[in-house]
Structure formats: structure tokens, C-alpha cells
Amino acid sequence: MSDEYDNNKSYQAQSSETMGGSAPASPDMDYVRPAETPDQELYHGHSFITKWVFCQDAKVIGVQYFLTAVFTGIVGLILSWLMRLQLGFPGAAGFMTAEHYYQFVTMHGMIMVVYFLTALFLGGFGNYLIPLMVGARDMVFPYVNMISFWMFFIAVAVLMASFFVPGGPTGAGWTLYPPQTILPGTPGAGMGILLMLVSLSLFVIGFTMGGLNYLITILQARTRGMTLMRMPLTVWGIFTATVLAMLAFPALLVSAIMMTLDKILGTSFFMPTILQAGEVLEYGGGSPILFQHLFWFFGHPEVYIVALPAFGIVSDLISVHSRKNIFGYRMMVWAIVGIGALSFFVWAHHMYVSGMNPWFGFFFATTTLIIAVPTAMKVYNWILTLWRGNIRLNTVMLWCLGFIVTFVNGGITGIFLGNVSVDVPLSDTYFVIAHFHMVMGIAPLMVIMGAVYHWFPLVSGKFLDEKLGKWHFWLTFLGAYSIYFPMHYLGFIGVPRRYFEMYDSPYMTSAVGMNEFISMAAFIVGAAQFILIYNIIRTLKVGKKAGQNPWKANSLEWLTSTVPPEHGNFGERLPVVHRWPYDFSVPGAKDDFITQTTPPSEVVHTEVEKT
Amino acid sequence: MVKAEKKEQSASTHKIGIYMWIWGLLFVLSFFSYMVDWYNFQGMLRWSLILFFMFLKAGLIMAFFMHLFWERYALVNVLLWPMTAIACFIFLMVAEFEYTLFSRAFYFVVGGGA
Amino acid sequence: MSDPQIEGLQLKPGFKGMSEDTGSDQTMFKGVHWGKAMMWIFLLSDTFVFSCFLISYMKGRGSTLVDWPYPSEVFALHVGGVSVPLLLIAIMTFVLITSSGTMALAVKYGYEKNRKMCGWLVLATALGGLTFVGMQAFEWTKLIEEGVRPWENPFGAAQFGSFFFMITGFHGTHVSIGVIFLFIYAYKVFAGHYENGGKRGWFTTMKGDYVEIEILGLYWHFVDLVWVFIFAFFYLW
Numbered sequence: 017m018s019d020e021y022d023n024n025k026s027y028q029a030q031s032s033e034t035m036g037g038s039a040p041a042s043p044d045m046d047y048v049r050p051a052e053t054p055d056q057e058l059y060h061g062h063s064f065i066t067k068w069v070f071c072q073d074a075k076v077i078g079v080q081y082f083l084t085a086v087f088t089g090i091v092g093l094i095l096s097w098l099m100r101l102q103l104g105f106p107g108a109a110g111f112m113t114a115e116h117y118y119q120f121v122t123m124h125g126m127i128m129v130v131y132f133l134t135a136l137f138l139g140g141f142g143n144y145l146i147p148l149m150v151g152a153r154d155m156v157f158p159y160v161n162m163i164s165f166w167m168f169f170i171a172v173a174v175l176m177a178s179f180f181v182p183g184g185p186t187g188a189g190w191t192l193y194p195p196q197t198i199l200p201g202t203p204g205a206g207m208g209i210l211l212m213l214v215s216l217s218l219f220v221i222g223f224t225m226g227g228l229n230y231l232i233t234i235l236q237a238r239t240r241g242m243t244l245m246r247m248p249l250t251v252w253g254i255f256t257a258t259v260l261a262m263l264a265f266p267a268l269l270v271s272a273i274m275m276t277l278d279k280i281l282g283t284s285f286f287m288p289t290i291l292q293a294g295e296v297l298e299y300g301g302g303s304p305i306l307f308q309h310l311f312w313f314f315g316h317p318e319v320y321i322v323a324l325p326a327f328g329i330v331s332d333l334i335s336v337h338s339r340k341n342i343f344g345y346r347m348m349v350w351a352i353v354g355i356g357a358l359s360f361f362v363w364a365h366h367m368y369v370s371g372m373n374p375w376f377g378f379f380f381a382t383t384t385l386i387i388a389v390p391t392a393m394k395v396y397n398w399i400l401t402l403w404r405g406n407i408r409l410n411t412v413m414l415w416c417l418g419f420i421v422t423f424v425n426g427g428i429t430g431i432f433l434g435n436v437s438v439d440v441p442l443s444d445t446y447f448v449i450a451h452f453h454m455v456m457g458i459a460p461l462m463v464i465m466g467a468v469y470h471w472f473p474l475v476s477g478k479f480l481d482e483k484l485g486k487w488h489f490w491l492t493f494l495g496a497y498s499i500y501f502p503m504h505y506l507g508f509i510g511v512p513r514r515y516f517e518m519y520d521s522p523y524m525t526s527a528v529g530m531n532e533f534i535s536m537a538a539f540i541v542g543a544a545q546f547i548l549i550y551n552i553i554r555t556l557k558v559g560k561k562a563g564q565n566p567w568k569a570n571s572l573e574w575l576t577s578t579v580p581p582e583h584g585n586f587g588e589r590l591p592v593v594h595r596w597p598y599d600f601s602v603p604g605a606k607d608d609f610i611t612q613t614t615p616p617s618e619v620v621h622t623e624v625e626k627t
Numbered sequence: 628m629v630k631a632e633k634k635e636q637s638a639s640t641h642k643i644g645i646y647m648w649i650w651g652l653l654f655v656l657s658f659f660s661y662m663v664d665w666y667n668f669q670g671m672l673r674w675s676l677i678l679f680f681m682f683l684k685a686g687l688i689m690a691f692f693m694h695l696f697w698e699r700y701a702l703v704n705v706l707l708w709p710m711t712a713i714a715c716f717i718f719l720m721v722a723e724f725e726y727t728l729f730s731r732a733f734y735f736v737v738g739g740g741a
Numbered sequence: 742m743s744d745p746q747i748e749g750l751q752l753k754p755g756f757k758g759m760s761e762d763t764g765s766d767q768t769m770f771k772g773v774h775w776g777k778a779m780m781w782i783f784l785l786s787d788t789f790v791f792s793c794f795l796i797s798y799m800k801g802r803g804s805t806l807v808d809w810p811y812p813s814e815v816f817a818l819h820v821g822g823v824s825v826p827l828l829l830i831a832i833m834t835f836v837l838i839t840s841s842g843t844m845a846l847a848v849k850y851g852y853e854k855n856r857k858m859c860g861w862l863v864l865a866t867a868l869g870g871l872t873f874v875g876m877q878a879f880e881w882t883k884l885i886e887e888g889v890r891p892w893e894n895p896f897g898a899a900q901f902g903s904f905f906f907m908i909t910g911f912h913g914t915h916v917s918i919g920v921i922f923l924f925i926y927a928y929k930v931f932a933g934h935y936e937n938g939g940k941r942g943w944f945t946t947m948k949g950d951y952v953e954i955e956i957l958g959l960y961w962h963f964v965d966l967v968w969v970f971i972f973a974f975f976y977l978w
Contacts, residue, residue, distance in 0.1 A: 050747030052767050057946040073913035156775045228779045235769045244768045266789035282892040306800050360712035373726035640852045641786035657834050680975040692845045692962045700759035702770045713792045724803030729807050730771050
């Protein structure tokens with residue numbers, strides 16, 4: 017047990033048993049009102065299976081989610097290598113046909129957006145961090161939480177199975193636009209697309225179970241003194257992203273069901289009258305654009321489902337590693353909530369060239385530009401947090417700085433694409449690829465990496481190697497820019513996305529050298545990620561012991577009874593919270609940090625503000 | 628202790644009359660909306676009547692059967708705000724189906740003005 | 742339900758109470774059981790599912806060039822040689838509202854710890870739900886006999902059958918799941934799982950409580966609520 021934890025003897029004085037029913041006559045400054053609900057009873061596993069496989073401990077479930085998501089992520093990474101191999105050096109991969117290429121594009125996109133980033137942030141970090149950060153013993157419904165992971169696992173298994181069915185996985189692009197998705201001629205239009213739709217439905221069902229847990233844990237199971245405005249921004253980010261997921265995934269579920277019916281039963285929800293090889297198909301009267309609306313009603317919030325947890329996590333990392341309170345905490349919270357709310361009103365900016373009602377362009381361009389305002393406020397606040405901070409330029413901080421730069425880059429190109437007149441010529445070019453890989457690929461990935469280096473000492477009790485970490489960062493950072501900066505240029509000269517071969521038009525041949533360069537960079541960046549895996553394995557064997565609260569952070573996850581935290585997280589008593597988690601470098605304080613559990617009476621002589 | 632429990636119970640349940648009233652009202656309103664079809668009202672009158680009875684019924688079920696009327700506003704607030712996203716979606720899809728209908732009529736029936 | 746008593750906290754009514762609840766520690770929904778909060782959020786998510794279905798239906802129906810079948814005739818029932826429009830639907834609505842009423846009363850008696858009444862009313866609700874599912878099966882059979890298929894129908898636009906079977910099917914699935922749970926909970930009430938401090942439930946460390954009947958009730962009323970919208974948009978439009 018740490019000093020911080022033991023020294024807080026004031027817990028005893030305030031526990032609900034001694035406090036009695038009525039508030040004291042002269043309110044003690046350390047008083048926190050008693051617990052509303054009795055302590056949660058937990059099911060403790062005894063066998064290997066109940067402890068590590070069908071486990072009801074949110075932390076183990078978080079790690080399970082993390083590992084499964086990383087597995088799918090590596091599959092996605094290998095697919096991207098294959099794609100770059102084809103684009104940079106056509107014909108170098110002998111087996112690669114155009115069909116394979118489309119299948120790899122599709123699976124790479126779907127895996128990375130849904131099965132990797134969403135699962136990693138909400139399933140992985142959400143499960144591990146939410147109960148610890150809000151001071152709960154576990155998620156409120158541990159059994160449902162366990163089922164949630166196994167649904168995700170089955171969804172991944174079904175998705176991976178589609179690689180092995182006749183015809184292979186679907187090659188319709190990750191947006192799965194009908195009518196081509198389910199028509200012969202598109203790779204994987206048989207079993208591949210069906211398995212994809214089933215897998216997505218399972219993912220949604222599984223995620224709903226997990227999401228309910230995250231939301232109710234945050235809303236209803238916080239510890240004493242933990243108000244919403246004292247939660248770390250990580251929790252705020254994950255919370256808002258989960259709300260978005262709960263409200264956006266239904267649209268995906270509905271479109272998946274409708275497309276499955278179109279495929280199996282021959283209904284025509286999305287299928288117009290179609291001539292195929294001179295013959296009129298059975299389909300007729302459906303509306304392909306309806307699918308696009310449903311898909312992007314899910315798809316745009318999905319972007320923020322990935323981005324908001326990253327925003328939250330990076331705020332905490334920056335604050336801890338520059339030893340300064342986060343600048344404008346309330347503004348940060350409202351920005352997260354505002355971005356979340358607005359994200360339901362911008363979806364058709366993905367559809368400017370789709371043939372929708374032309375007036376929509378005006379509405380969606382306006383809302384898209386509005387959503388940039390809270391996003392920009394967040395960037396300013398991160399920079400102002402760093403401003404004159406006591407910055408520790410360790411691996412975690414490097415990833416955070418990399419995130420800010422990358423996010424600004426990707427965000428600015430987003431403003432280009434949000435305007436109809438700029439978007440139309442740039443639609444379906446490599447500019448779009450560069451934009452969204454920067455803003456929702458590389459940027460959140462940098463946060464994930466930073467978060468792994470930051471919280472690994474909590475999960476395993478050992479520090480990851482800094483030297484390897486810096487190599488990992490610089491290779492990834494410089495490599496990612498080598499990949500995506502040239503892509504902006506490719507987009508400007510008009511190179512279209514999703515093309516198997518670049519053919520021989522003059523501007524295409526002028527880009528050959530650049531494509532080769534991008535591919536080389538992609539191989540190096542991909543390979544650099546294995547440095548992390550090596551680092552983790554090495555650290556588990558010979559890593560430096562971290563001990564309690566190695567980063568001198570304030571939030572509750574570092575104040576557990578043991579490191580790594582046991583089932584139940586906080587030992588005998590739950591912590592009582594007296595302040596926000598950002599009291600760093602307070603003038604007059606003994607240390608440069610004041611943990612959330614430090615009662616006001618211990619810091620009366622400091623200049624700490626009431627939070 | 629027993630007395631306190633008793634008090635808590637009476638605080639958390641409502642008179643049976645209120646449920647009976649709502650129950651009866653739901654039947655009456657359903658009957659009315661059925662009558663809209665029976666008398667074959669058309670046009671805006673039909674639409675406004677259907678929507679009026681629908682929202683009234685939905686409101687009654689939510690407010691009294693699902694106890695939302697007695698819940699604290701924190702819960703009600705959380706539940707009702709997301710409906711703005713639905714409202715926006717409905718509004719835009721009305722504009723969209725009108726445009727689709729227009730373009731279908733224009734290109735398939737009129738012949739694209741060529 | 743009504744305002745709970747919370748130790749060390751003065752709960753205020755109205756919007757003032759809302760802002761104070763939101764700003765307070767521990768819980769945002771004061772006195773609301775975890776399971777009940779979860780059911781509400783789940784229903785919110787499910788509302789989006791049904792909204793997306795109905796919006797798709799609106800988009801599909803609104804933009805079709807082929808005539809949409811006239812529901813008043815398609816769903817008419819011939820009773821003694823006279824065609825009565827929407828008769829079956831009217832009876833189904835009647836049954837579902839009846840079961841909703843019995844459910845509301847079951848919740849009330851549950852909170853009053855009236856085990857017998859609560860149990861019988863939950864059972865009555867389950868039977869009402871079962872009747873509804875049965876009548877829906879009858880309705881489907883009748884339409885299929887008349888040649889309505891998900892991909893085509895003799896009355897007009899093919900999308901009519903597609904949307905009808907999909908949306909009523911999805912609603913019917915919700916009702917069926919509800920019926921199964923109603924039977925289970927009727928058993929649990931009669932077996933006294935909520936008496937004397939409650940029996941530990943399945944798959945959970947939480948003790949049983951009559952609040953579970955309210956949670957079940959929320960789900961059941963939601964199913965009824967969806968039917969109100971389906972009734973208006975499918976049968977009356």
C-alpha cells in the first residue's frame with residue numbers, strides 16, 4: 017500500500033457508520049455525505065476459467081478486449097501492407113488480383129474503424145479505466161460485461177471466418193454501399209457480405225451490453241465525493257463516446273438488417289431497378305441513398321466515438337506529464353459534450369456527391385463548420401496546458417505532442433472537405449484518404465500508444481523501456497508523415513482512391529515515384545509497431561518495477577490497494593474524493609501533486625482552489 | 628423501522644384510480660384513432676388527427692405507465708434530449724424523399740427534360 | 742417513481758433539482774436502481790432502432806412511384822360477409838393496451854409487496870402478450886395467403902411487404918421476448934423471490950427486489966409504445 021493511501025486516515029472519520037443520519041451542526045470541511053447505495057458484492061472467480069476466461073472483473077475484460085482488438089488491428093495492418101505493396105510496386109505480390117485488392121481495402125477499413133479502434137478505446141480502455149477512475153469496485157453488471165466481450169469475440173471470429181469462405185470477404189468498400197455490395201461482380205457478394213453483416217450485428221449487440229455498463233457505472237456508481245465535474249477527462253471522453261455509440265449503432269444495425277433481407281429474401285429496400293448484362297433483375301423501387309443516410313447517421317458519430325476517448329485520454333496524459341492542471345477543464349468537458357451532440361447533425365457531409373437533395377449541402381456544410389469550433393477550443397486548451405508547464409519529455413509526452421500536431425493537420429483538411437465546393441473536386445481522391453487517416457487513424461493511434469506507455473505500469477507494475485519507446489515514436493511519427501503528406505498531393509493532382517492500378521495517364525505516371533516512397537514508408541511504420549510488442553514482452557520479463565503511482569498522478573486509478581489492482585480495486589474502503597484530478601504544482605503544497613483523495617484540511621495552507 | 632418502511636412504500640405507489648383513468652383514456656384514444664380510418668378522413672385533417680392521437684397516447688404511456696411524470700427531471704432530461712437527433716433525421720428525410728420522388732418523376736416519367 | 746429519501750441530501754423538485762442532481766456526487770438519477778437506469782438507457786437505444794426503421798419506411802413509401810397498397814383494405818377482415826377495415830388491428834391494439842394496463846397495476850402491487858396480486862397481473866400480462874403474438878401470426882398467415890411476400894405483393898409497391906414484415910416482425914420479436922420474460926417473472930413473483938430481503942438472482946450478485954417488476958414493466962410499456970407508432974404509421978397512414 018502506498019503512503020498516499022495509508023495517510024488518508026480521514027476516511028475512517030467520515031465513513032457512513034460513524035456519520036449518522038443528520039449532517040453535523042458545524043460542517044466539518046472534510047465532510048462528504050455518506051454512501052447512497054451499499055457496497056457492491058462481487059463474484060470472485062476461483063478456477064482458471066472463471067478468473068481469466070469467462071471473467072467478470074472489468075479489468076480482465078478490458079485486457080481481453082485490448083488483446084482481441086490488437087489482434088484484429090494486426091490483421092488490418094498486414095492488409096494495408098498488401099495494399100501498399102500493390103500500389104507502390106504493381107505485380108510485386110504475384111497472387112494479388114483486383115478482387116483481392118478490393119477485399120483487402122474493405123476489410124482493412126472495417127477492421128480498423130470498428131473492430132480495432134472502437135473496441136480498443138471503449139472496450140479496452142473503457143473497461144479497465146472507468147471503474148478505477150470513478151472509484152467503483154467493478155462495472156455495475158459484471159456478468160453482462162463478460163457476455164459483452166464474448167459477443168465481440170464471436171463477432172471477430174465471424175469476421176475472420178469470412179476470409180475462408182468461398183468467394184472470400186466482401187470487397188465493397190468499408191461503407192458497403194448498395195446496390196453493388198450484394199450484386200455478383202463485387203468480390204465476396206455471396207457469403208462474404210453476409211458474414212460481414214452478421215458480424216456487425218453481433219458487434220452492435222455485444223457493444224450495447226458493454227455500453228450500458230459503462231454509462232450506468234459512470235452515472236450511478238461513482239464513489240463518494242466524485243461529481244461529474246471531478247471526473248478525469250478520460251472518463252468524460254469515453255462516456256460521451258459511449259452515448260454516441262448507443263444512439264448511432266442502431267442505425268448501423270437497422271441498415272445491416274435491411275441489407276441482409278435484400279440479400280437473402282430479395283426485398284428491395286436499397287435496390288433500384290437494375291440491368292445486369294442486359295437482363296433486368298428482380299429488384300426494383302428501392303433507394304440506395306437511404307442506405308447512405310442510415311450508414312452515415314451511424315458513420316459520422318462513429319468518427320467521434322473514436323476521437324472523443326482519444327481527446328479525453330490525451331488531456332489527462334498532457335496534464336500529468338507537464339505537471340499542470342488542464343487548461344479550462346469545464347470548457348473541455350462542454351466541448352466534448354458539444355462535439356458529441358453536434359455529431360448527430362453533420363452526417364451527410366460524407367455524401368455531397370451522392371445525389372442527395374442538393375439543398376442539404378448548405379445545412380451540412382454549416383453544421384460541419386460549427387463542430388470545428390469546440391474541436392479547435394480543445395486544441396487551444398491542450399497547447400495552453402503545455403504552456404510554461406514543467407514538461408517531462410518522456411515517451412508518453414512525445415506521443416501526446418505527436419497527437420496534437422497530427423490532429424491539427426487532419427482537422428484542417430477536414431475543414432476543406434466540409435465545404436461543398438472544395439469537397440466536390442476532392443471527393444474520392446487520395447486527399448480524403450490522407451485526411452481521415454491523419455485525423456481518425458494516426459491521431460487516435462498516437463493516443464493509444466501514449467496511453468499504453470502511461471498505464472502499462474498500472475496494468476503490469478513495470479515501466480516500458482523508454483529507449484525502445486522513443487524509437488517506436490520517432491519511426492511512427494516521421495513514417496506516418498512520409499505516408500500521408502504526399503497523399504495530399506496525390507489527391508490534388510486527382511489520383512482516385514480505391515483503384516487497384518494507377519494505369520498510364522500522364523498525371524498517374526508522374527506519381528509513380530511518390531507511390532513507391534509511400535509504400536516504403538508504410539512498410540517501415542508497420543514494422544515499427546512490433547517494437548511495442550517486443551517492448552511489452554521484454555518488460556514483462558526484465559522491466560523496471562514501477563511501484564505505486566509512478567507518474568505522481570492524482571486520479572483514483574493510481575491509488576488502488578495493490579499494483580496491479582486486485583478484483584474490487586480499492587481494498588477495504590472505497591476512496592472518498594475531495595477535488596478534481598488536476599491539482600498539479602499547487603503553490604505551497606508539499607509535493608507537486610495533490611491526489612483526489614487528499615482532504616481539504618491537509619492542504620489548507622496551500623493555494624489550491626476549490627473544485 | 629417497520630413504520631418507516633411502510634411510509635416509504637406508500638410514498639412510492641400511486642392511487643389505483645390514476646392507472647384506471649389512463650387505461651380508460653388509452654382505450655378511448657385508440658378508439659378515436661380507429662374512427663379516423665372508419666370515417667375515412669383524408670388530407671391534412673387525417674394526418675393531424677392521427678399524429679395528435681398518437682402523441683397523446685405515447686405521452687400518456689410514457690408519463691404514467693412508465694412513471695416518467697413522477698421521475699426526477701434529471702432522468703427525464705437525459706431521455707428526451709436525444710429525440711432532437713431523431714427529429715432532425717425525420718425532417719431531413721422528408722426533404723430527401725420529396726427530392727427522390729421529384730427526381731424519379733423527372734427522369735423516369737417526364738424523361739429528364741431532354 | 743416519487744422522490745426518494747437520501748441521507749445527507751435535500752432533494753429539490755423541478756429544474757433546480759435537476760441541476761443539483763446532475764452536479765452531485767455518486768449518482769445522477771437519485772434513488773434510481775441500477776437495473777432501472779440501465780433499462781431506460783437501453784430503451785433509448787431501442788427507440789433509435791425503431792426510429793431508424795420507421796424513418797426508412799417513410800423514405801421508402803414517400804419516394805415510390807408505384808401506388809402504395811391501401812392499408813384500410815389490405816388489413817380489412819370479412820365478418821359475416823361485411824368487410825370491416827382494420828378489425829384485427831383494432832383487436833390487437835385493444836389486447837396490447839389491456840396487457841399494458843395489467844402490467845402497470847402489477848408494478849403498483851409489486852411495490853406494495855402484494856405478492857398474489859402482482860403475480861396474477863404479471864401472468865395476465867404474459868397471456869395478453871401471447872394473444873397478441875398469436876393474432877400477429879394469424880395476420881401474417883392471412884397476408885401470405887393473399888399473396889403478400891417480403892419481395893412482392895399483388896396490391897402495389899413491393900416495398901409494402903418488405904417494410905411490413907420487417908417492422909412488425911421486429912416488433913413481434915420484442916413482444917415474444919417480453920412474453921418469455923413475463924412468464925419467468927410471474928414464476929419468480931409467485932415463488933417469492935422478492936420476499937424477505939430477496940433471493941439472489943441468476944447470473945448476478947444482487948438480491949431480488951420488486952423493482953425488477955418495474956424494470957420489466959418499462960420494457961413492456963415500451964413495446965406498447967412502439968405499437969402506438971406502428972399503428973399510426975402503418976395502418977392509418
